[in-house]
Amino acid sequence: MESDDFSGLLEGPRARGAFALRGLMAPPWGLRMETASPVTVWAVVRGACHMHHDNGDAVSLGPGDVAITRAPGNYTVTDTPGTTPTIRVLPGQDCRGTDGQPLTEELKLGVRTWGNDPAAPTLFLVGSYDSAGDISARLRDALPPLLWVKQAEWDSPLVDLLSAEMARDAPGQAAVLDRLLDMLLIAVLRTWFARGESRATPWYQAKGDPVVTRTLKLIHQQPAEPWTLARLAAAVGVSRASLARRFQEIVGESPMAFLTQWRLALAADLLSEPDATVGTVAEQVGYGSPYALSAAFKRVRGISPSEHRARVLADG
Numbered sequence: 001m002e003s004d005d006f007s008g009l010l011e012g013p014r015a016r017g018a019f020a021l022r023g024l025m026a027p028p029w030g031l032r033m034e035t036a037s038p039v040t041v042w043a044v045v046r047g048a049c050h051m052h053h054d055n056g057d058a059v060s061l062g063p064g065d066v067a068i069t070r071a072p073g074n075y076t077v078t079d080t081p082g083t084t085p086t087i088r089v090l091p092g093q094d095c096r097g098t099d100g101q102p103l104t105e106e107l108k109l110g111v112r113t114w115g116n117d118p119a120a121p122t123l124f125l126v127g128s129y130d131s132a133g134d135i136s137a138r139l140r141d142a143l144p145p146l147l148w149v150k151q152a153e154w155d156s157p158l159v160d161l162l163s164a165e166m167a168r169d170a171p172g173q174a175a176v177l178d179r180l181l182d183m184l185l186i187a188v189l190r191t192w193f194a195r196g197e198s199r200a201t202p203w204y205q206a207k208g209d210p211v212v213t214r215t216l217k218l219i220h221q222q223p224a225e226p227w228t229l230a231r232l233a234a235a236v237g238v239s240r241a242s243l244a245r246r247f248q249e250i251v252g253e254s255p256m257a258f259l260t261q262w263r264l265a266l267a268a269d270l271l272s273e274p275d276a277t278v279g280t281v282a283e284q285v286g287y288g289s290p291y292a293l294s295a296a297f298k299r300v301r302g303i304s305p306s307e308h309r310a311r312v313l314a315d316g
Contacts, residue, residue: 014135015178019093019128022166024115025049026122030078030085033069035093037128039135039143041185042067042077043159047122050081053146061124064151064159066188073145079122093128111169125163127181131312136269139189147192154191158184211236211243212250219259223266224286227259264300267293271309278305 019037025047033040042051043066051067052058053075060081061067069075076085087103088096095103095114107114129135162180165173214236219227232255233243247255263285270281282293290305297305 015127015129015181016131017174018178018181019126019130020112020162020166020177020181021093021126022113022115022163023124023126024109024113024118024120024122025079025124026115026117026120027079028083029116029122030076030083030087032074032076032085032088034074034088034090035128036071036091037069037130038071038140039129039185040069041125041127041181041188042069043125043127043162043184045123045125045159045163047120047124048079049122049124050078050083051146051148052076052078052081055145057144057146059146059148061148062151065148066159066184067146067148068143068185068188068192069146070140070143075146077124110167112166123163125159125166127162127177127184129181136265141265143189149188149191149195153195154187156184156187158187209246209250211238212247215243215247215255216251216258219255219262223259223263224284226286227256229254229256260296260300263287264297267297267305268301268308268312271305272312276309278309281305 022045042049042061044061044063046063048060048062050058050060051069053069054073058081059067078085086098088098090096093104095107097103104114107116109115109118158180162177162184165176165180170176215232218225218232218235225231229240229244233240236243238246244254247253247258251258253261267281267285270276270284271278278290278293282288282290285293287293287296294304294306297303297308301308303311
């Protein structure tokens, strides 16, 4: 996949006070993750761990390997595949034993460091985007519940850099960690997308058809244009019937239906910005008035733009 085919997906993320933690664990150990975080990044600095998602996907991670999970869905992280988790991590990063007793304070080992042994052989990093507005819905929807990239597939100092910065206690450190987490996520996803496993996304499906690829780029890059099927067909040099047929076969919906979904996904992201209004967002995504955007948003997403904005800002 060419970088400009999915660059729009990676225009975020924008972490704001993301959860960041170094985990030091000596075997046997096991975590049951029930946090419901929109997106979480796991990176192994030394040692190893095994991740098993409730959907059946599983991977063993070693130094330099990075995994990403997204909600919904729970999973386990253990020292080996056969270990039974003894710690539950609940929403709000609330850690408890199997008996329900709190463990968050008991297992603290220092600045953003947590675990059962300060000299443990396994060191991993966890970075969670806990607000849905910090990562676009377009990007989350393009990801599977669990994906991973092995150290041999990419060459980056970001894991070691993030590990060192997590252990520091300095002014403005939260902002530094937010940006490093964003960079790590983008770098890993760029490698994963290039690997060709994002087969559920229209960008991947369109790779073999230049007409559909050009159409997707026009919609992505110029969402505010007053597109019609005829205008899109003329822009890519085919008939309306040909474009409609090829787009439907490859993407699974009509060009205009895709345009609507794309505009509303953009609107949902833009509405999370503090200074955004329904009127300014409507203009940016190609709707002639706040009323037109509101009507489309509620028809497709079931809530008004104002209700969506209130929910996102409340989560943040």
